[in-house]
Amino acid sequence: MTLEPLTLPWLDQPLAQLLAQQRGHALILQGRFGDGLLALGWRLARAWLCESGGPRPCGQCGSCHLADQQAHPDLRPVLPETWQLALGLTAGDEGDADAKSSKRKPSKDIRVEQVRQAIDWSHTTSGRGRGKVLLLSPADAMNEVSANALLKTLEEPATGLRLLLCTEDAGQLLPTIRSRCQSWRLPSPDDAQVQTWLVQQGLNDTEELLRACQGQALSAWQAAQQGWRAEAWRDLPRQVARGDAQGLSALAPPDALRQLQQLCHDAMAVAVGGEPRYFDRRMLPATLRLEALVPWSRALAQAVRQQDHPWNAGLLIESLVLQGQTALSFGVPAGRAPTPRPATLRP
Ligand SMILES: [Zn+2]
Numbered sequence: 127m128t129l130e131p132l133t134l135p136w137l138d139q140p141l142a143q144l145l146a147q148q149r150g151h152a153l154i155l156q157g158r159f160g161d162g163l164l165a166l167g168w169r170l171a172r173a174w175l176c177e178s179g180g181p182r183p184c185g186q187c188g189s190c191h192l193a194d195q196q197a198h199p200d201l202r203p204v205l206p207e208t209w210q211l212a213l214g215l216t217a218g219d220e221g222d223a224d225a226k227s228s229k230r231k232p233s234k235d236i237r238v239e240q241v242r243q244a245i246d247w248s249h250t251t252s253g254r255g256r257g258k259v260l261l262l263s264p265a266d267a268m269n270e271v272s273a274n275a276l277l278k279t280l281e282e283p284a285t286g287l288r289l290l291l292c293t294e295d296a297g298q299l300l301p302t303i304r305s306r307c308q309s310w311r312l313p314s315p316d317d318a319q320v321q322t323w324l325v326q327q328g329l330n331d332t333e334e335l336l337r338a339c340q341g342q343a344l345s346a347w348q349a350a351q352q353g354w355r356a357e358a359w360r361d362l363p364r365q366v367a368r369g370d371a372q373g374l375s376a377l378a379p380p381d382a383l384r385q386l387q388q389l390c391h392d393a394m395a396v397a398v399g400g401e402p403r404y405f406d407r408r409m410l411p412a413t414l415r416l417e418a419l420v421p422w423s424r425a426l427a428q429a430v431r432q433q434d435h436p437w438n439a440g441l442l443i444e445s446l447v448l449q450g451q452t453a454l455s456f457g458v459p460a461g462r463a464p465t466p467r468p469a470t471l472r473p
Contacts, residue, residue, distance in 0.1 A: 129164055129165060129167075129168035129203060129213065129215075130162075130164075130165035130168045130169055131165075132165075132327070132344070132347065134162040134165055134323070134343065134344075135319075135323065136161075136162070136315035136319055136320075136323075136343075137162050137165060137166045137169060137312075140166060140312055140313070141166065141169055141170060141173065144166075144170055144310060145170070145173055145182065147310075148170075148308065148310075149308075150307070150308045151283050151287065151288050151289065152280050152283070152288070152289040152291070152306055152307040152308065153288070153289070153290055153291070153307060153308050153309075153310060154265070154291045154292075154293065154296050154299070154304065154307045154308070154309045154310070155167050155170075155290060155291065155292045155293070155310055155312060156292075156293055156294070156295070156296045156309060156310065156311045156312065157292075157294070157311060157312025157313075157314070158294055158312070158314060158342055159264070159292075159294060159342075159344070160339065160340070160342025160343065160344045160345035160346075161312060161314050161315060161342055161343060161344070162312075162343065162344055163263075163292050163294070163312055164263050164292055165344075166292075166312055167261050167263060167290045167292045168193075168203070168261065169183060170290065171193070171201055171259040171261050171288075171290060172189070172190055172193045172201070174256070174257070174259055174288060175189045175193065175198065175200055175201055175254070175256050175257070175259060176189055176190055177189045177190075177254070177256065178190075188254070189254055189256065192254075196215060198253075198254075199252075199253030199254065200252050200253050200254055200256065200257065200258040200259065201258070201259050201261070202244055202247055202258070202259070202260050202261065203215075203261045203263065204236055204240050204241065204244050204260065204261065204262045204263075205236070205262075205263055205267075206232075206233055206234050206235055206236055206237075206264075206267045207232035207233045207234075208232045208233065208234045209263070209264075209267075210232075211232055231434070234267065235267050235268070235269050235272065236262060236265075236267045236268045236269075236272050237272060238269075238271045238272045238275050240272070241268065241272045241275045241276050242275055244260055245275070245276070245279050247260075248260060248279060248283065248284045248287045249284045252286055256286075257286030257287065257288060258284070258286060258287050258288070259287075259288045259289075259290060260287065260288070260289050260290070261290045261292070262276075262289070262290070262291050262292070263290075263291075263292035263293075264292060264293050264294065265291035265292060265293045265299055265303075266293045266294070266295060266296075266298035266299055268299075270300070273299070273300045273302075273303055274300075276303065277300075277302055277303065277306070280303065280306040280307065281306060289307070291303070291307060296309060314341065314342075315343065317336060317341055320336060320341065320343040320346070321333060321336060323343060324336065324343065324346060324347065324350075327347060327350075329346075329347070329350050330356070331355075331356035332346070334356045334359060334360070334406075335349065335350060335354060335356065337403075337404060337405075338354070338359055338388070338404050340403070340404075352381070358373055359405075360405075360406070360409050361373070362374075362385060362389060362405075362409075363389055363393075363405060363409050363410050363411070363454070364409070365447075366386070366389060366447055366450040366451060366454060367411060367450075367451060367454045367455060368451065369447060369448050369450075369451035370447070371443055371444040371447035371448075374386070374443050374447060375440055375443055375444070379433070379439040379442070379443065380433060382439075382443050383426065383429055383430055383433070383443075383446075386426055386443075386446055386447070386450060387423075387426050387427075387430065388403075388404040388405070389404075389405065389450070390419060390422055390423050390426055390450070390453070391403065391404070391423075392404055392405045392410060393410060393411070393414050393419050393453070393454060394414075394416060394419050394420075394423060396410055396414050397414040397415055397416040397419055398416055411454050411455075414454065418452070418453045418454075419453045419454075421449070421453070422446075422449045422450055422452070422453035425446060425449050426446060429442060429446060
């Protein structure tokens with residue numbers, strides 16, 4: 127498994143630009159992970175270390191091969207454990223005994239131990255003599271202790287060390303970190319380009335898929351791998367309006383919660399006369415009332431905040447669907463009895 131599992135053609139130009147422009151030793155790459163931000167950081171790191179001398183990274187030289195095998199002595203990705211698991215990477219030598227005993231839940235933070243070990247690593251001799259690259263992603267997953275541990279290295283890096291900090295929101299980084307780095311923003315590819323790419327990956331219903339995933343190519347690809355189906359997506363508002371939680375219960379709880387939040391977002395947008403973002407307008411109830419949707423929205427936000435708590439996921443999703451049923455069925459004229467019942471849906 128590599129940090130760039132797919133070829134994303136819209137990263138070619140940004141990469142060329144970065145290679146031409148970047149001068150400093152520390153760079154914040156800002157953009158959306160669903161557009162391939164991490165893949166860009168990984169490609170840039172490989173390019174800096176590539177030994178071909180030609181268009182980089184060549185994918186052929188010893189350095190590129192080692193990077194592809196996650197075995198490059200001079201390239202160190204530092205990611206939260208949850209990301210390592212999701213990407214199929216092993217924790218490597220920074221995994222501590224505590225984590226390996228599996229008593230502790232995988233951390234969502236970049237832990238201070240990871241940063242300290244990476245700093246120690248940065249002071250050892252470069253294995254292949256082309257300097258070293260430390261890639262932190264998402265950089266905002268550093269808590270304050272981790273970020274402070276990194277500060278001195280940003281100020282006085284070991285000779286030949288480059289730092290890449292990938293983040294969706296540089297505003298989440300400490301100002302002291304930001305002020306020591308150059309910043310660069312990855313533009314999102316246009317929808318037409320992404321749709322062409324999704325079709326090339328053998329996917330169907332790409333327009334709806336992309337819409338459900340906020341136009342983010344990698345998120346769309348991942349959703350498709352996890353069994354996203356256009357018919358189920360189109361049917362979701364109707365299911366919730368019926369109080370039917372069966373389809374959602376089959377999903378991983380975070381995915382089910384996200385879909386309910388997307389539906390609630392769109393229902394609220396329509397209720398105030400706006401346009402839905404994720405669903406086709408025709409799939410949503412004809413009329414909706416904001417005051418009925420607000421409590422549901424709050425309940426969903428609270429459930430998302432408490433995701434890590436050991437609750438019964440099935441029961442929670444069912445209860446949120448029932449609240450959704452109530453919220454969506456308030457599309458009736460004011461004054462009608464607020465009994466939960468299926469909403470009136472457009473055909
Ligand atoms: Zn190479």
